[in-house]
Amino acid sequence: MKQVIALTVNGDTYDLLVSPNQTLLEVLREKLGLMGTKRGCDLGACGACTVLMDGEAVLSCLLLAVDAAGKEIVTIEGLAEEGELHPLQKSFIEHGGLQCGFCTPGLIMTAKAVLDEDPHPTEESVKRKIAGNLCRCTGYKKVTEAIMSAADRMEGRE
């Protein structure tokens, strides 16, 4: 039985008719057209679909849309504020922390959760926390550098 849910994404609330078996990933992409959240495996193994739910990084391919009702969802499209890129986004650009860009939205959302929880992470802890986000292009080095540099940048801003 389909049901109507109120889903809050990037600050806006949508009333949506969804099937109980529809994942948040499907709803974000197909109903809301938020294509920045990627489908890499549909099994929770690659991290490309990572979004924030009430501030925590979650895999939207493993989460049912009905379970996201009433929560605050933030996707990659919601990260920049008033046209100003988030420090993580700037840092990924400047440090070459991306190549093909397919895993990038998921990595940045995970990194956002990591830095929100711990603004001064060690490189080791960053590596541990992004280990669920797979990237075939970069070898992760510049990704880690980008996250460490964003941490510094955010500290300077605050």
Place this chain on the structure above:
Amino acid sequence: MEKELNVVGQRLPMVDAAAKVTGAAQFADDLMFPGMLYGKILRSPFPQAKILNVDVSKAARLPGVKGVMTGQDIPDRQYGIVPKAHDEYALAKDKVRYIGDEVAAVCAIDLEIAEEAVDLIEVEYEELPAVFDPREAIKEGAPIIHEGVANNTSFAIRKEFGDVEKGFAESDLVSEDTFYSQPVNHAPMEPHAAVGQYDQLTGQVTVWSSTQIPFFLRRNLSATLKIPESKVRVIKPKVGGGFGQKIDMYAKDFCAAWFARKTGRPVKFVYERDEVFIVTRQRHPMYLTVKTGMTKDGKILAQKFLAHADGGGYNSTAPTMIALSCFFLMVPYHVPNLLYEGYHVYTNKPVGGAMRGHGIPQARFAVERQLDLMSERFHLDSAEVRFKNSIKAGEPHPGGFVINSCGFAESVQEAAKAIGWKEKRGKLPFGRGVGLGGASFPSGVTNMSHISSGAVVQVGRDAGINVLSGAADIGQGAETVIAQIVAEELGVSIDNIRVTAADTGTTPLDPGTFGSGVTVRAGNAARIAAQSVKSKLFECIADELEANPLDLVAKEGKIFVKGSPEINIPFPKALKIYQYRDLPMPIVGRASWMADTKEPTTLFKEPGNFSPSYSFMTQAAEVEVDTTTGKVKVIKMVTAHDCGRPINPMLVEGQLEGSICGGMGQALYEDVIVEEGQVMNPQFVDYGFPTALEVPEMDTVDIETDDPVGPFGAKEAGEGTQLSPAPAIVNAIYDAIGVNFNELPVTPEKILKALEDRKKEQKA
């Protein structure tokens, strides 16, 4: 003082980086069209079977289904990426050759209905005996996979350069060893996808595809759909990595186009992750026997190879892969006498194809391992052996390669120095070790006119510069490199450049991304087109500077006489002058470029010069082996890479680091496990994909040479580095625990077993 180069050589972000970090970058699966249908493919559950009957009636009757097709519906046109090796139908006609082979396809108003419809198709098969090992498949009496292909050997070469028997006779030291390199999946993060659209008024089919080869895909679609190339338009959106896997046409491309034409509606196919693992391509598993003869001080005199590549059910790039694995044995070492016998053998398994390195990494694993084995046996220093045998620029290559620039010897020294070879090799505590591996790779392919690139550079009234290029950026940064080259030539900032790329309907011909030729080929085309624009502009404004147009330069947004930057005309003002003189706008420069060579070759029949230039590299590894768990931790990897002059050092580093990580996966973790034709681990959770946790400290040493062919001296940078991390790591494992592994990957189980076996031997 004017700087020699202002944009080329800079660590600039990718031109599409902002789109990629904001979620705005559109990949094929991100495209949505009104009325779009969703496709799904029915696949064979058997490794080998005859298709007796396909009944689609129930599927076709399911509400919401808009089309069903089988192999019987499509033209009798086989395809493949190498023209002489066509052996595949988009959907199997009468026989399936591996588990996952395409049998039928449906399209429906949503994906759920399409999935349900696929399950309603009833196929009657007659199971046939299957064969899974190329060494069995090649024998008389083995099950035949393709009618008319004797011994399942679709491609074989036997090449002798020099006099191998004489070389062995003159050798002081001769060793023969066998090696095995496993199947590895490219595993790009973006699953393959295609969207087809049909214009009933013009009869044009448009396909948006996750492809590395838009123009070859157009050619294959045209041939298999039986419509002219001019009626097929292929557009490459952002592509989420390829590594060679996206250089073939797949059923999803053909079926999206076919259904779009049949239904008049847009149709999307997206592969699941297990389809990416099973039904696309993988690195060929290869069995190698290598015999090497050398003098007692380590000079290689002769080598003899026997290679069996496990091709799986179809050819894909078979002839090229085997030829590359042969000819690249004569670089980076000077091998005066070589005998190579190589076979591409069909089996009832997933299909092998081009993967980063393309046939060469398997051979390099064997050679680089054997150099270490022989150095150990005959008490030589393997770094010195590598250095001593280095090929040099200008030195004759037995296979006809012309080596214009070569930094290999230096790369051996630099990599050895950076890993601490002298202090560490054989001297670290038990469980720690260092190892080396060398390699060389082409920068594209010479010779064939369909391996040419075009470019159009167009300057508008506001000094905005639009570059049309057919180059396929799949995440490596091709568009950025092209923008840097054009900006440098025109003396403007990269911000002035917009690259429109890879749309067969609007951009000039380009073969696509393979063979590491994009920077050299498409870069040269863009550079010459920009030079043409520049000379038109110089011609017009030279009198304003009271100079000869040939004496002018364009730098940092200004045009001036070389050596006198203080008297200059800013670029926008120069454009104004051009317009006020009533010269035609826009200023357009065009170029077509192909690598020119005196003795070109495809390598299939005769030797010759395969590539306009060759890159050279040495990898060095330091590892730590946990003898209780058998786990190997790679502590540090050094790559010393001669990629000519890097256009963008940050992108080059990114390429090298990604390649190291992939090579590490091949050495230690990754293996497509196949039992009786069934892939047992077609998901990331079971596969062994390297994560951030496994990544070692990575040190990239740039060995700069100035190549005469590449734009601004650039050569290959993305692919060669993946050739030798695996042997470097396995050589380091030997140094750490004294055990030789000649089969990949070196898993903890293998290490524990080897240590256990050695304990038993010592007791005995």
